[in-house]
Amino acid sequence: MEHVLSVEQVSAAYGSIRALKEVSLHVDRGECVAIIGANGAGKSTLMKVISGLLPASSGTIRYEGSDITKWPTHKIVAAGIAQVPEGRQVFSELSVLDNLKMGAYQRKDDIQPEIDTAFQTFPILEKRMHQMAGSLSGGEQQMLAMSRALMSKPKLLLLDEPSMGLSPLLVKTVFDTVRRLHESGLSIVLVEQNARMALSVADRLYVLATGQIELEGNAEELQQDPRVRDIYLGI
Amino acid sequence: MNLFLQICIQGLMLGSMYAILTLGYNIIYSTMGMAHYAQGDIMMVGAFFALDFFVTMDLPIYVAIPLSVICNVLVMLVIERLAYRPLYSRSRTLLLLCTIGVSTVLRNAAQLIWGTQSFNFPTIFPGDIIHIGEVYLVPQNLWILGVGVVMMLLLNLFMKKTKVGRAMQAVSMNRSAAALMGVNMQTITMITYGMSAGMATLAGVMLAPIVKVYSTMGVSIGAKVMISAVVGGMGSMPGAILGGLLVGLVEALGGMYISTTFKEAYPVVLLLVVLLNRPQGILGRKKVVKV
Ligand SMILES: Nc1ncnc2c1ncn2[C@@H]1O[C@H](COP(=O)(O)OP(=O)(O)OP(=O)(O)O)[C@@H](O)[C@H]1O
Ligand SMILES: [Mg+2]
Numbered sequence: 001m002e003h004v005l006s007v008e009q010v011s012a013a014y015g016s017i018r019a020l021k022e023v024s025l026h027v028d029r030g031e032c033v034a035i036i037g038a039n040g041a042g043k044s045t046l047m048k049v050i051s052g053l054l055p056a057s058s059g060t061i062r063y064e065g066s067d068i069t070k071w072p073t074h075k076i077v078a079a080g081i082a083q084v085p086e087g088r089q090v091f092s093e094l095s096v097l098d099n100l101k102m103g104a105y106q107r108k109d110d111i112q113p114e115i116d117t118a119f120q121t122f123p124i125l126e127k128r129m130h131q132m133a134g135s136l137s138g139g140e141q142q143m144l145a146m147s148r149a150l151m152s153k154p155k156l157l158l159l160d161e162p163s164m165g166l167s168p169l170l171v172k173t174v175f176d177t178v179r180r181l182h183e184s185g186l187s188i189v190l191v192e193q194n195a196r197m198a199l200s201v202a203d204r205l206y207v208l209a210t211g212q213i214e215l216e217g218n219a220e221e222l223q224q225d226p227r228v229r230d231i232y233l234g235i
Numbered sequence: 236m237n238l239f240l241q242i243c244i245q246g247l248m249l250g251s252m253y254a255i256l257t258l259g260y261n262i263i264y265s266t267m268g269m270a271h272y273a274q275g276d277i278m279m280v281g282a283f284f285a286l287d288f289f290v291t292m293d294l295p296i297y298v299a300i301p302l303s304v305i306c307n308v309l310v311m312l313v314i315e316r317l318a319y320r321p322l323y324s325r326s327r328t329l330l331l332l333c334t335i336g337v338s339t340v341l342r343n344a345a346q347l348i349w350g351t352q353s354f355n356f357p358t359i360f361p362g363d364i365i366h367i368g369e370v371y372l373v374p375q376n377l378w379i380l381g382v383g384v385v386m387m388l389l390l391n392l393f394m395k396k397t398k399v400g401r402a403m404q405a406v407s408m409n410r411s412a413a414a415l416m417g418v419n420m421q422t423i424t425m426i427t428y429g430m431s432a433g434m435a436t437l438a439g440v441m442l443a444p445i446v447k448v449y450s451t452m453g454v455s456i457g458a459k460v461m462i463s464a465v466v467g468g469m470g471s472m473p474g475a476i477l478g479g480l481l482v483g484l485v486e487a488l489g490g491m492y493i494s495t496t497f498k499e500a501y502p503v504v505l506l507l508v509v510l511l512n513r514p515q516g517i518l519g520r521k522k523v524v525k526v
Contacts, residue, residue: 053415072420073415073420074420077417085412089409090412091404091405092408092409093408094405101398102401102418105402105416105418148416
């Protein structure tokens with residue numbers, strides 16, 4: 001089967017800090033792949049490298065058959081990869097509506113259907129439509145960040161810790177949304193600290209430790225794996 | 236009282252042009268995170284283009300102004316490409332030093348091309364002095380003030396209502412998030428510098444009949460632009476307008492009621508007073524000022 005995304009032997013560094021060491025992984029069409037790992041393992045770095053925000057020092061990233069390793073971010077977005085970055089990163093002094101419009105920056109067609117979808121999924125965003133994004137609560141900002149990323153109608157969605165700092169109820173809402181997107185056929189890469197939640201939606205799982213893939217496999221199998229159970233599920 | 240009103244209008248007229256220049260300086264500051272030291276010199280080059288087209292070639296003003304804007308925007312884009320772009324990924328200090336270098340190069344190039352003397356620039360808004368009661372109004376001043384206000388409104392509309400304007404705001408708030416939305420940074424960079432140079436050219440043309448055109452005209456005006464930016468609050472759009480108008484007013488009123496000899500010093504006094512009371516500028520947010 002052809003992979004939507006394949007990361008081949010990718011390394012990346014911040015100056016002399018080597019944050020990724022020859023990482024390889026792939027995502028098949030319609031698959032939800034989770035990446036878990038401790039703080040500082042390199043998960044966000046991997047997301048940045050895929051989106052072209054940080055250059056890979058070696059290795060290749062392929063997306064739908066093209067080598068996108070050296071592409072600028074805007075071209076990667078145009079090709080269909082959207083990212084919800086770690087820590088939401090909404091445009092704090094733009095309104096909620098303008099944040100959504102920014103998500104559709106490259107689109108030339110009517111964006112109203114996607115705005116409607118966002119408001120249906122998260123009704124609170126419609127209420128706060130004209131409010132500055134910076135004045136939203138953390139959870140509301142997370143909903144906005146997710147909706148904003150979906151405005152580009154991506155084919156591959158990268159989610160970097162969408163549950164960070166959310167109340168259990170909101171975590172559930174966010175994961176329900178991820179599950180629904182997955183069921184609708186979107187390919188997803190989900191970075192999570194919350195391994196239990198990640199395992200509940202993901203088809204496959206990679207464990208990243210100090211910049212390297214330590215384990216990989218089917219979500220159900222890894223749930224039984226003693227290493228995952230001990231370290232990441234804390235059972 | 237009448238004299239006071241007249242001087243205020245004179246000050247606001249000057250101030251509106253400082254405001255336009257400061258807005259141009261601030262869009263570069265907030266979108267690129269860089270203090271564009273050469274802003275005054277870019278204005279000077281624009282004024283010389285206008286001098287060539289309007290005076291030397293005798294083209295009608297409505298042709299001369301757009302031509303000057305186009306030429307000066309091209310000059311700015313070439314500078315961006317050759318001097319600034321290679322440094323974006325390096326330290327900000329290097330970029331600041333580079334803009335200082337560009338400022339010197341522009342001044343020297345202008346001296347080579349146009350010489351070191353001052354050139355008179357005929358008024359582009361002729362008309363008899365208007366009397367309203369005891370107040371005498373120079374039409375040119377009112378026109379310039381009007382042009383300033385229209386430009387501010389247009390810029391505001393552009394930033395709030397257009398896709399590109401919104402993208403520029405997004406870039407200034409969060410650069411990497413804007414990239415993740417698919418904003419092409421190179422395009423936004425060029426639009427930012429282009430707009431800034433275009434606005435500087437217009438301000439240069441408006442100021443030319445008042446201050447004359449000469450190769451170092453950008454030095455004192457450039458200094459006032461930076462003072463306006465800091466007084467209003469670095470990067471703030473309303474701050475640029477407030478700062479520019481205040482600097483113009485202080486300069487005109489000080490020149491009238493104290494002495495014209497120290498005309499250049501009054502804005503500096505304003506700067507000190509503001510910095511001592513509100514280091515982030517009148518409308519600025521508390522944030523470490525990156526220079
Ligand atoms: N901008 C940066 N400059 C220098 N080093 C960085 C930078 N960002 C991350 N690092 C380092 O790179 C390594 C990987 O960081 P990364 O943010 O990818 O971790 P992470 O797995 O996302 O962690 P977390 O779960 O805490 O978000 C860490 O050692 C971190 O200190
Ligand atoms: Mg992270």
